[in-house]
Amino acid sequence: MFNARITMPAEAKAGEIVEIRVLTRHPMDRGGQSDGKGGTVPRKILNRLTATYSGEPIFRLDMHTGVSANPFVSFTTRAVATGDIVFEWREDGGATFTRTARLTVT
Amino acid sequence: MSRALALLALAGGLFSGAPVGAQVASGQVTSGSAFLSPDLARRQADPTRNPGWFWVEQGEELFSRKPAGGAACLSCHADPASTLRGAATRYPQVDRGGALLNLEGRIEQCRVERQTQPAFGHESQELLALTAYLASLSRGLPMNVAVDGPARPFYDAGKAFFERRQGQLNLSCRQCHDGLVGQKLRGDTISHGAGTGYPAYRLEWNGVGSLHRRLRACSLGVRATQFDHGGPEYLALELYLAGRAKGLPVETPAIRR
Numbered sequence: 001m002f003n004a005r006i007t008m009p010a011e012a013k014a015g016e017i018v019e020i021r022v023l024t025r026h027p028m029d030r031g032g033q034s035d036g037k038g039g040t041v042p043r044k045i046l047n048r049l050t051a052t053y054s055g056e057p058i059f060r061l062d063m064h065t066g067v068s069a070n071p072f073v074s075f076t077t078r079a080v081a082t083g084d085i086v087f088e089w090r091e092d093g094g095a096t097f098t099r100t101a102r103l104t105v106t
Numbered sequence: 107m108s109r110a111l112a113l114l115a116l117a118g119g120l121f122s123g124a125p126v127g128a129q130v131a132s133g134q135v136t137s138g139s140a141f142l143s144p145d146l147a148r149r150q151a152d153p154t155r156n157p158g159w160f161w162v163e164q165g166e167e168l169f170s171r172k173p174a175g176g177a178a179c180l181s182c183h184a185d186p187a188s189t190l191r192g193a194a195t196r197y198p199q200v201d202r203g204g205a206l207l208n209l210e211g212r213i214e215q216c217r218v219e220r221q222t223q224p225a226f227g228h229e230s231q232e233l234l235a236l237t238a239y240l241a242s243l244s245r246g247l248p249m250n251v252a253v254d255g256p257a258r259p260f261y262d263a264g265k266a267f268f269e270r271r272q273g274q275l276n277l278s279c280r281q282c283h284d285g286l287v288g289q290k291l292r293g294d295t296i297s298h299g300a301g302t303g304y305p306a307y308r309l310e311w312n313g314v315g316s317l318h319r320r321l322r323a324c325s326l327g328v329r330a331t332q333f334d335h336g337g338p339e340y341l342a343l344e345l346y347l348a349g350r351a352k353g354l355p356v357e358t359p360a361i362r363r
Contacts, residue, residue, distance in 0.1 A: 001164075001231070003160050003163065003164075005153075005154065005159065005160070007154040021154045021155070023154060023155060023157060023160075025157060025160040027312065027313075028312075068312065069312035069313065070157040070160070070312065070313075072155055072157075
């Protein structure tokens with residue numbers, strides 16, 4: 001089950017540095033266990049998180065099997081203009097999850 | 107003189123570096139949170155970093171969801187934030203039928219008898235989520251279980267379980283969780299065994315689990331019989347632990363190692 005908790009200020013002054021915290025619910029199953037039928041369970045982790053700010057890429061995180069379940073990451077960006085920050089996770093197998101947060105610049 | 111001062115300074119250095127558990131007063135039960143590293147304690151207190159809140163969120167959603175052919179929890183328990191605040195502090199408790207029920211047991215009873223739905227099952231994500239949600243409504247309130255009257259025989263059974271040597275290692279719960287609190291066991295600090303943070307997010311589990319799952323791990327650790335989730339042995343022990351922890355605040359969802 002996927003879920004995400006994004007914490008960032010709703011408003012910022014132009015030029016201000018804002019901190020964005022992203023906590024994700026995901027088992028991050030690295031696979032390799034026996035499936036009981038002679039095969040192995042495939043890896044199923046979130047392998048990439050990207051964030052765009054008004055369409056402009058601002059952050060990318062490639063994740064591998066060493067990343068724990070329910071990963072947490074924080075990063076900063078400079079508030080430029082009012083716009084949406086769109087977070088997109090890519091899961092093994094091709095599924096994607098998105099969340100959007102609005103940053104209002106005063 | 108200078109040598110005595112140096113010794114004092116050395117002693118001071120040793121004590122300031124001692125684990126938190128070493129400052130535990132004897133005879134007084136402390137919360138498991140007192141034994142966390144400073145970093146984990148900060149992570150537990152910060153909802154932006156504590157993954158246990160995902161289960162609370164899921165529980166809140168399940169609470170208001172209407173199952174097919176039944177009523178939602180919310181249709182009877184309106185405004186749970188005030189009407190169910192404090193409910194978790196009184197569990198485990200003896201039901202009208204004479205059985206001892208913990209919070210999980212009460213949720214399952216409600217689900218089967220009143221919502222006429224199939225039980226979730228112990229350690230299912232749904233049951234953990236609902237339990238974590240209900241317990242989180244009592245955050246900060248002191249534990250206050252009844253240990254007298256109809257609960258007395260269960261409490262006594264739990265106390266006897268706690269004090270009985272068991273398993274291949276021939277240890278009782280009390281030998282460590284009363285006698286060796288604050289000392290190290292397999293890289294972790296021994297606590298008083300207060301279950302006030304459960305269901306808790308445990309790093310070892312990569313998820314939220316119940317107190318009974320934790321107790322099963324304890325039983326395995328002393329190579330004793332592991333009892334069933336929700337079985338009478340662990341229910342009685344849970345009541346005894348809750349009685350011992352009387353007055354400690356509910357901390358669900360806590361983080362434990």
